[in-house]
Amino acid sequence: MPTDSKRVPGPTETQPPFLYQKKNEKAETILVNSDGNRHDGRKPAEMRPIFLKAGVISQARGSAYIEQHNTKVICAVYGPHEYQRREGFSMKGKLRCEVKFATFSCRQRGSHQTDTREKEAALVIQQALEPAVCLHKFPKSQLDIFVTVLQNDGSALGAALTCASAAVADAGIEMYDLVIGCQMRQAGETMLLDPTVQEEYHSRLVKNAESNHGAVTVALLPSIDQVSALVQKGNLESDIALQVLKTCTEACQRIYPVVQQCLTKAVQSREKTMDTSETKT
Template sequence: MPVDTKRIRGPEESQSPLLFLSPNKIPEAGSRQGSRGNGDVRPVFVRCGLISQAKGSAYLEAGNTKIICSVYGPREIERKDETDMKTGRLICDFRLAPFSCIKRGAWIQGSEERDLSATLLESLQPGVCLHRYPRSQIEVNIMVLENDGSILAHSVTCASMALADAGIEMYDVVLGSALRQNGDCCLVDPSYTEECGNWQEGYGENQGCVTVALLPNLNQVSGLNADGEMRGDTLAGAVRTCMDGCHKLYPVVQQALIRAVKRKAPPPEK
């Protein structure tokens, strides 16, 4: 049998590298890794206008979470009906890169990505003036380059910035914030380990994850996604904490959009 000399042959016996990972555990109050407190968010880096082929684009980094978004349109809808004639249509496509997670995924969109696409659409739609774009559609494409937790919340922020960079009329920017509840301890902007810790046993009593999408100037919640088992007062407190996190993020997004507008502005006449 011929041997492929160009292929590097691996050892006959091998083990998955996932076996050497430390078990996921939720830290208790005051024991979060690093100097970040339970109510602190990770440092955020945002920039607009990186994809030249798109009408608008944005890139966001929060710790090791890296997300890029592109916006195309408004463009004419091919198949028109009575609903499309009155208002525009917003389309959201959420994708996880195959190399973004610990376990490599596939390029084909899975059920989790379809659910995240629908949730992203519900969060962004109240902030976009779709009545200003009749008979047209606006496409929002999210690609998660590295998943280190809170991807839905940061995707909402990144998509909102890309829509603003594309010049789409909006009532307000939409910002996202996430929280991991572990008993009486809540972790704002959780990492992947904090978000998925103890997943083998499932959520226990008064535990879960909450993601809030907020219009900061209007102080209105446009999207809420909760998973787990939490008491009513705990869920209400988690929503308030996420809203405070959105307000803390707003100055960073505002400065990034101002810098993007200045770059696009024509030079002053001499």
């Protein structure tokens, strides 16, 4: 039987390698080693290094890309433009946010269809950005924000909040303040700032724990010290929840200069590009 020389011979079906890997749930429940450090060598209150760059998508009006070690998120902003007529009339602008986890972003391959996790993340980002954006500056218009998680190694929602805020600012949209996101995992008496995917809260891994086991995500406007969004999973006592909130806000204040420096570099780069084009003409 003749063979097709242009076709690569290979199996008709493939399976991901993680399917045959045994999952060690016991290792995931031990969050801090005997030396007081986490599995990646960080202290419980230590954050991962952050890389942030604005203006990475030339076709979008504003864009940003953020890395928190192996957590990678990119965001694009389009508009403002006139929204669809079927929506109600409003003299204030509207934000429409869409979050998508890439199919290859997690250990288990995701679906192309939008799931509940993505819808919830989009709603949180929209609610967090609405108090920060001057919506009255573009009446009867809509601003589209598209967030894509390229790789999820934990704290994806916190990184997406910071990335979306930087993209909106890069688009030249007037804002009262930037929005900085941060996540924390509470495991008994241990607080883990900026948790990885193995350190994130999973109810199925927590047994016989009625309280003080959960995760908190905070969106903060640092200049005016206002919390624009707060998401909590699990059960936390009131005093522990206040302590977690305080720690997250302090972490957001530390991230704030990084975003400011990123936007400053983006503006300087655009000015150099404009000066070069004017010189050539």
